[in-house]
Amino acid sequence: MAGSVLTIKDLHVAIEGKEILKGVNLEIKGGEIHAIMGPNGTGKSTLSSAIMGHPKYEVTGGSITLDGKDVLEMEVDERAQAGLFLAMQYPSEISGVTNADFLRSAINSRMEEGNEISLMKFIRKMDSKMEFLEMDLDMAQRYLNEGFSGGEKKRNEILQLMMLQPKIAILDEIDSGLDIDALKVVSKGINEMRGEDFGCLIITHYQRLLNYITPDHVHVMMQGRVVKSGGPELAQRLESEGYDWIKQELGIEDETVGQEA
């Protein structure tokens, strides 16, 4: 059976009373990889936080549904259980909780009581995914993200993605701060997830990541809206020509949120 569908309609989002998203429309289906590009301050990360339910962001209008179910009605954990995943730009550090204990709790939260994953099966799965991502196996016993380098945190986000196997994943600047080797590993992880049952929204500043992960759709955000959509060739044009031609085409002077045309 085909994958899930995440539908975002006319989404308006505010933070501390200030409107950041001003009507975003987007549909991501299982099997598709979308990339959202755009300069800083145009609302890309706000979109990802709003989808996951970050406590600081207030949805003031529009809708988000997953397979027709109202995501905005769900608590954060319910969104994850429904099949959403967000690889965060700045993952929290949690002292005293090992990576392994955390991931096991996360996996078991999706299981019926009494049907939890066995410890052996869990360890095998975690070891194999860590090897795939060229992570030091000791990281399973380290406290969650505590003292991790920027690159280790990003790999750890992808490890969680591979362990939890969500239906729709949003990757918020998964490529920022990565050297080329780490970028390749992270891309390898994401590509491994590709399939009919997996939809993905990649948020990035850089075309660089898209050299390793070919998106099916590319969108450009400015002023809190998707202002242009296209195929992979759009990303390439942005890489070579920058964003000015879009701004000219649309008559936008300042692309950041709050600067109306």
Add this chain to the structure above:
Amino acid sequence: MTTEIKLPFDKEYVSSFSKDMGEPAWLTELRLNALANAENLAMPKPDKTKIDKWNFTQFEKHIVGSEDFASLNDLPEDVRNLIDLEAGDQNLYIQRNNRPTHLSVSKELQGKGVIFTDIFTAAREHSDLLQKYFMKDGVKTDEHRLTALHAALLNGGAFLYVPKNVEIAEPIQAVYIHDNKEANLFNHVLVVADDNSSVTYVENYVSTVEEANGIFNIVTEVIANANAKVQYGAVDTLAKGTTAYVNRRGVAGRDARIEWALGLMNDGNTVSENTTNLVGDGSFGDTKTVVVGRGEQTQNFTTKVIHFGKNSEGYILKHGVMKDSASSIFNGIGKIEHGATKSNAEQESRVLMLSEKARGDANPILLIDEDDVTAGHAASVGRVDPLQLYYLMSRGISQKEAERLVIHGFLAPVVNALPIEGVKRQLTAVIERKVK
């Protein structure tokens, strides 16, 4: 200035109780002197917690009748979980309210001259030894009203004596069961480790009643003579409604070590003092404390290490979690006396508040009267980070489970470092129960 109080028990009662227990004359006298002092002495003043409205003096019963348990298997479940029923030749004392109800001491320890018994038997059978240490160098009867009352009304406790050069590997365990709502406990534990000996003692104060108004006035003295090592573990789980004064104090001689592993998990109002006097040169004191406060309770935890000896080392590490409307003060005091050169005093206190109404305060204090020393402190008080919870929940973990993980994580650096396995295991279980 002190307020006059009328004590519920007079000297006729105290001297006849002492006589009924067959106590030696010195102890009767110590009780009567303390009783006379109690009326005039001031209450203790735990820093930053007002306890003048707390009832430590007015109660009905000094002794409640308690039956023996037919066998260890008949112990309440909460108690059975604390002990190893399978162990054959174990060292275990169980007291039910005021009544000594079980004692086993292994043949091996008896053969080595180790004394482990209830405090009344100790007074009768080891009078001279008890007298040598009882409320002498550790806690004194005239420190304040509560130590005086404690001595006057002593109604339970245990005595452990480890002779010179005897090293005991297995922990020695004591369980003080509180299962009668009318019970009040003036419990005294005296642990003496003579030169070059080593011992681990683990105790539980456990209420099996949900709620009670009992008064608990508990004093522990640990005397570690030259080059002795004492590990002292305690998990307190007294019921809601109880009022507790718990004073655990150690005196370390030359090159002696005292290590405390304390889980202070009472559900009632509690003043808990833990002091280590590093008297001898080269002595070592280490206190690790874990606290979970919940409900409406008010607590004060004062941990103090006082350096008298040269080259003495003192470490304080305590982490506390406050839930609901619980409020707590964490005082950490490292004091280096003049002459205690090359000493090192380190402390760390951290408090995590889980709700808007919970209160926590950490006061790190270093008092240093000597130049040639090292010292350090760290303290933090904060609320649970909503972004941590968001992160965990974004992986499907429920809010409750996320909070549970954060709390365990917060306490883990202390729990994992506890020197006694049994205490670690018990504490993990108690924390689990309290944070649910």
